[in-house]
Amino acid sequence: MTADEGGLPDIKRNVPTAIHAQISEHIRLRIAGGEWPPHYRLKSEPELAQEFGVSRGTVRRALATLIEEGLLRQVRGRGTFVTSTVIEPAIAQKLSTLSEDFASQGVVTSTRVRESSLITPPRPVAALLDVAPGTQVLRLVRVRSTEEGPVALLFNFVRADLAPGIEKVDFTASSLFGALEGAYGLKIASARRTFSAEAASREVAEALSLAEGAPVQYLQQVTYLADDRPVEYSDVWIHSGRLRVTSLLQRR
Amino acid sequence: MTADEGGLPDIKRNVPTAIHAQISEHIRLRIAGGEWPPHYRLKSEPELAQEFGVSRGTVRRALATLIEEGLLRQVRGRGTFVTSTVIEPAIAQKLSTLSEDFASQGVVTSTRVRESSLITPPRPVAALLDVAPGTQVLRLVRVRSTEEGPVALLFNFVRADLAPGIEKVDFTASSLFGALEGAYGLKIASARRTFSAEAASREVAEALSLAEGAPVQYLQQVTYLADDRPVEYSDVWIHSGRLRVTSLLQRR
Structure with missing residues (x-):
């Protein structure tokens, strides 16, 4: 997904809202609208930083907010994913209760x-x-x-x-x-x-x-x-x- | 399950219906009535023979009829089971289609x-x-x-x-x-x-x-x-x- 195709936001630098907060809000709307469904894997932090035209630290701060809100989760070695809104037990795959x-x-x-x-x-x-x-x-x-x-x-x-x-x-x-x-x-x-x-x-x-x-x-x-x-x-x-x-x- | 508790049939020896057919019919009714549900494991052939008061060969012939009808199935080393009436794919357990x-x-x-x-x-x-x-x-x-x-x-x-x-x-x-x-x-x-x-x-x-x-x-x-x-x-x-x-x- 490139900036054009994905409809990435215009990051506004002359407004009171911090840049990381603008990015968080952009991602939040994508998730809320269903465009990024549960289990969607986000691009890597360097890729997101390049697309948004911001530093990697800013991207990381934006993601941290959403992880704290429970909208995203990070899986070591796999990336950052949109969280599912329902509980997903593996009870058909494992004999756990x-x-x-x-x-x-x-x-x-x-x-x-x-x-x-x-x-x-x-x-x-x-x-x-x-x-x-x-x-x-x-x-x-x-x-x-x-x-x-x-x-x-x-x-x-x-x-x-x-x-x-x-x-x-x-x-x-x-x-x-x-x-x-x-x-x-x-x-x-x-x-x-x-x-x-x-x-x-x-x-x-x-x-x-x-x-x-x-x-x-x-x-x-x-x-x-x-x-x-x-x-x-x-x-x-x-x-x-x-x-x-x-x-x-x-x-x- | 003993003969008294399980309600085993009176095998009639002076009627035209062969004994193995009487046993088949008895089991058929148990299954149809839901008393022996899908996946119920029948007793072993020697146990059934003793309970019905017939030879093991007669039991085996009765079971063979029901296996042919698809009501029972035998699993090597596990016994004889009542067949399920629905297809049961393991698609939540294995990545098969x-x-x-x-x-x-x-x-x-x-x-x-x-x-x-x-x-x-x-x-x-x-x-x-x-x-x-x-x-x-x-x-x-x-x-x-x-x-x-x-x-x-x-x-x-x-x-x-x-x-x-x-x-x-x-x-x-x-x-x-x-x-x-x-x-x-x-x-x-x-x-x-x-x-x-x-x-x-x-x-x-x-x-x-x-x-x-x-x-x-x-x-x-x-x-x-x-x-x-x-x-x-x-x-x-x-x-x-x-x-x-x-x-x-x-x-x-």
Whole structure:
């Protein structure tokens, strides 16, 4: 993109606004207008300095402002990128949980436990958990929220025979995998996760502050231990406007 | 699951229906009723033989019928599983394309090319492809269908400067990655893929035989070459009732 094609700004030197602030504002408008979308990689600092006709230090100061505002982020060895406006957990690529992914990305979330009790699971869930029909399992219902609001409604069914007393764990403070691996010493080894788009039921819509019937990202999961026994089944409903499942993939 | 708990059938020996056919029918009803859901792992053949009170050969014959019908599948060293009723590509876990995944799973698909022409891309697409605004790129619009109907509507924007003449390729016969890697010798190295649930626009709904506003799985992708240049951007709309994005993940 050259100065002509990209519509670079006229830097005004005889106005009270500092030059670095003019550059920040120019970039801010590009991002706000969608012209530079999330994950767009900016040119290098020397290239930007040449195009704007300013020093590299001025460019760096302009970028620093936008990084502080959260509009840009720098990745070592890769460059400066426009930040995504949604959380992008890699839960389809790695067997991490939402809470682990949030923690590694520095996203602050809160958890509300709506239910944590022993119940008799529906027959298909009993089958996938490989327990006899009628066996009690933990049913854990949680809502995870960021400061923007609720992002996920989680229903977990956990084999209580493998984790006796798990219904007494405080899942406001502990994560589920954390409790299974920590307190119970279970070796979580693998999972099958499937993703699909579904219409929000009334319950899902209310929990995620969506309209009933609105599209929601649905994640279904069965988690297995190292000895191949299933330990947990879950239905997770995700607010796509606030969280996008993301994978960074290599061809070979 | 014991005979009492699982509600195993009374095998009738004085009726014209062969015993193996009675067992097949019993399992068929379990699957149809959702009691044995997709991915449920059946007990081993010796265990089933003991529970039904029949020989292992009879069990094997009953299972063979259901495998032939596509209701069960056997995975070497893992056991016998209830088949999923939807296609389950691993496109969030591996940088394979839908067509490559369909081929490896033996799913027969057809492709209809709705458009293949050079156009000036929207500004955000130009930014993600790192081309100057106004540069022409290939816009490729395809519908992929299985025998059940359309499963995905794909919009690809491909850098024609890296693949001159690509608008002349017949994408009914060739895959996009196949052409880029084969005919043009480009080294596709990595991609970022994001997944979210969206409401079907009129165009998407018509292409996928869905109602307007119905939930669809949306995949957005940017693909990069080994030298880190972006080569392709795409918007893909997936019929969740026919295709579920699936990941088989390891904890460590």
